[in-house]
Structures are given as structure tokens and as C-alpha cells.
Amino acid sequence: MAKQRVKLTAAEKSELFAEAVITIVLLLLLDLSVVILIYLTVLQNKNLVNGIFFLKKTITFAGGHHLWSWHNIFIGIMAVGDLLVLYWRLIRRYHQMQLRHVISELHYIANGHFDHTISFKVKTDLQKVIDSINSLVDSTVTAMNEEKAIEKSKDELISNVSHDIRTPLTSIIGYLGLLKSGISDLADQQKYIDIAYSKAEQMKSLAHDLLEYTTLQSTTTKLNLAPLHLYSMLEQVEAGFELEAEKKQIGFNIEVRPKDLTIQADPEKLVRVYNNLITNALKYGSGATQINLIANLVNKSQVELRVENNGAKIPADSLKKIFDRFYRVETSRNTKTGGTGLGLAITKSIVDLHHGQIRCESDDSWTRFIITLPLGSSKAKNTA
Structure with a gap:
């Protein structure tokens, strides 16, 4: 106007x-x-x-x-x-x-x-003063909106954590109560112990993921950058999921072009990215028979990493929220798959720390998580 x-x-x-x-x-x-x-x-x-x-x-x-x-x-x-x-x-x-x-x-x-x-x-020259005032107003509005978004995000975080902790904790207390009452037989007691232990492991996983997510969101978090040979790393990652993939009759395919492609990245955190994406494919890629781990040199300054599976398609509405913390594609907040809803949020945080970008594409044939990272260390945060 x-x-x-x-x-x-x-x-x-x-x-x-x-x-x-x-x-x-x-x-x-x-x-x-x-x-x-x-x-x-x-x-x-x-x-x-x-x-x-x-x-x-x-x-x-x-x-x-x-x-x-x-x-x-x-x-x-x-x-x-x-x-x-x-x-x-x-x-x-x-x-x-x-x-x-x-x-x-x-x-x-x-x-x-x-x-x-x-x-x-x-x-x-009064126009310069007006422009400065308008710029200050815009900055103030932006800061206020960001503060509101942070407050809303905190409320959502507390609500989601409370829900995800309360559900398994209720089960643990319930089954321990049955054991304490002594009214169950030996077979039921073992069953109750197994369920309580499983729920405790679920709470432990949530606490671990929540701590990692909040750590990655901290402005003081730094990367331990080092030269990373992508083909070797992908082979190691694939080996860690080989048994689980065989049980589900899913095969792995690794493609790196050029094969000696090396980037500056934090090896531990980038392995966590692949672990999260592969775990996500194994848990939610219903009907998948193939997982592709692909790395391509885009240009002299960027590399593209892909994790693909030919499982069930992710709905378009879910693609917009898939990297939000605690978001699950399932319509209910059940935890049958064992997920905490933080895996992809952690993945995005790690990619952001590398000053990269991540997006998800899904159709009837393939679901692709596509990551673009800087090839060198000039655009990534380094440790002191």
C-alpha cells in the first residue's frame, strides 16, 4: 500500500x-x-x-x-x-x-x-526518522510474536510431556499395585513385571529424547566437525539395522556419488540423523521392501543426502507437521510403535546446527527424506 x-x-x-x-x-x-x-x-x-x-x-x-x-x-x-x-x-x-x-x-x-x-x-530528513520508527515497530511486533510463539511452544511442550509420561506411569503404578496386592498367580506376576518394565523403558526413552532435543535447541550447542567419509559411515549405519530389516524382509541399498565423497560434519550427530530416519522407515513404512541411503554431490559447496523407503504414503497434511516435536502421523497419541514423537524434531535440529535443510516428500511409490548440507565447514558451527 x-x-x-x-x-x-x-x-x-x-x-x-x-x-x-x-x-x-x-x-x-x-x-x-x-x-x-x-x-x-x-x-x-x-x-x-x-x-x-x-x-x-x-x-x-x-x-x-x-x-x-x-x-x-x-x-x-x-x-x-x-x-x-x-x-x-x-x-x-x-x-x-x-x-x-x-x-x-x-x-x-x-x-x-x-x-x-x-x-x-x-x-x-524527517522521513528517515519515520522509516526508523516503522522499522522499530516491525522489530517490536516480530519480537512480541516470537515471544508468544515461545510461550505457546512451552505450554505445548509441558502438555505433551505430561501426557507421554502420565500414560506409561499410570500403567506402571497399576501393574505394581497388582503385584503388591499379591492376588495374582506366578504367570500373571511375570506378565505384569514385563509390562511395567516395558513402560519404564518407554519413559526412559522419552526422557533421553527430550534431554537431547532441549540440548540441541540450546544456543550454546556446538558441533565437533571432522572429515566424514559418507560411504563408510552409511555402511556402518546399515550394518546396525541389518537384523531388524531382515526380520521385516526389507533390503538396503547404498549409493554415494562420487564414492569417495567426504564432508565436514559432526559424525556422532549425523549418525543420529540416519538412525532416526531409518528407525522411522522401519516403524512407519508399512509394506516397505526397500530402504535407499543415497548421497550425491550437488555442486562445489553442497551435498544432498536421501533416505528413501517404498512403504506407505505419508498424507499431505502430515508432511507439513512431520518435523514438529511430539507430532505423530497416527490420528491418536498411542505409542504402539514405541515412538516418542521427538525423533524427527531431533533430526531437524541437528540438520539446522549444520546450517542445512531437510524436507520430506511422499507419494504412492516412495517416501523421501532429503537433506542438503554444506560440503565444507565454513558454514557450520565449530567447537572452541
Whole structure:
């Protein structure tokens, strides 16, 4: 929206008109006084009169025209001067009115309307002040929105953690209560112990993931960068999931181009990224038979990493939220798959620390997690 000039109120227009009238009257009185003084001075000096007459006769223009009467020229000069003074007075008063409008806008903002900007423009240096005020307002609004988002995020975090802790904790207390009562037989006791232990492991996993996530979100978290041979790393990662993949009849395929591709990254954290993505594929990639681990050199400064599986498609609505903490694709917050809802949020945090980007694409054939990382260390955070 284009900015408009300052709109004067009726009172301000009247003030400007009065300024013009008063200025004209004063200038006319001043001009009259000057003319009278000069005229009296000239008449009292015969030599001056003769000199002026001589100049008028001597100075001629094209066509033999002589110089006009001296007082007409002088009056003309004074008229031009009067117009300049009048313009200066009016523009000066107009700029004062603009300043009053800016001050009024500042008072309005200071009274709590922190999202209000000054919508008019001026042609003086005052515009720099207006631009600075608007920039400050924008920064304030952005900071306020970020603070609200942080507060909302904290509330959601507390709510989600409370829910995920309360559910297994309730089960643990319930089964331990049955064991304490002594009314169950030996077979049931072993069953209750197994369930309670499983729920305790679930709580431990949640606590571990939550601690890791909050650590990664800290501004003081640094990376231990080192040269990382991608093909060797992917082979080691694949070996760690080989047995679980065989049980689900899922095969691995590793592709690295060029095969000796090496990047500067934090090996431990990047392995965690792959562990999370592969675990996600094994748990949620229903019907998958293949997981591809692909690394390609994009250009001289970037590398693209892919983890693909040909399992069930992720709904489009879920793709927008898949990296949100505690988000699960399942419609209910059940934990049958054993997930904490933090794995992909941790993955994104690690990628962000490397100053990279991650996105997810999913169709009927493949679900792909695509990561773009800087090839070197110049854009990543290093440790002291």
C-alpha cells in the first residue's frame, strides 16, 4: 500500500492560511517602508537623480528600448523576494505540522498500539526518522510474536510431556499395585513385571529424547566437525539395522556419488540423523521392501543426502507437521510403535546446527527424506 502525504486538519489549514495572510501584510508594510525611505533619499540627492537618469538613457535593449523606471524594477525585485519569504514561511510551518503529526503517532504507539506504523511520507530528513520508527515497530511486533510463539511452544511442550509420561506411569503404578496386592498367580506376576518394565523403558526413552532435543535447541550447542567419509559411515549405519530389516524382509541399498565423497560434519550427530530416519522407515513404512541411503554431490559447496523407503504414503497434511516435536502421523497419541514423537524434531535440529535443510516428500511409490548440507565447514558451527 502506497504511503500518502500528511493530511492536514481543517484547523491546520486555517492556521496555514492565517500564516500566509499575516506574512503578506507584514511584507507589504515592510516594502512600503523601504520604498518611502529610498524615494526620499533619492529626491534629496540631485546627483543620485541625475545618475539614475543617465543610466536609463545610456542602457538600451534590442529595438532601442530604454531601461524602465528604477522604482518599477525595484518593486519587481521586492515582489520576488516577498514570494520567496512567503514560500519559506509557509513550508516551514507545514514542516512543523508534519512534525506534530509524527509526535502524535509516536504517542499513539507509546500508549500500547505497538503494531501501528506511521503511514504517511514526507520529503524532508524527517522521513528517515519515520522509516526508523516503522522499522522499530516491525522489530517490536516480530519480537512480541516470537515471544508468544515461545510461550505457546512451552505450554505445548509441558502438555505433551505430561501426557507421554502420565500414560506409561499410570500403567506402571497399576501393574505394581497388582503385584503388591499379591492376588495374582506366578504367570500373571511375570506378565505384569514385563509390562511395567516395558513402560519404564518407554519413559526412559522419552526422557533421553527430550534431554537431547532441549540440548540441541540450546544456543550454546556446538558441533565437533571432522572429515566424514559418507560411504563408510552409511555402511556402518546399515550394518546396525541389518537384523531388524531382515526380520521385516526389507533390503538396503547404498549409493554415494562420487564414492569417495567426504564432508565436514559432526559424525556422532549425523549418525543420529540416519538412525532416526531409518528407525522411522522401519516403524512407519508399512509394506516397505526397500530402504535407499543415497548421497550425491550437488555442486562445489553442497551435498544432498536421501533416505528413501517404498512403504506407505505419508498424507499431505502430515508432511507439513512431520518435523514438529511430539507430532505423530497416527490420528491418536498411542505409542504402539514405541515412538516418542521427538525423533524427527531431533533430526531437524541437528540438520539446522549444520546450517542445512531437510524436507520430506511422499507419494504412492516412495517416501523421501532429503537433506542438503554444506560440503565444507565454513558454514557450520565449530567447537572452541
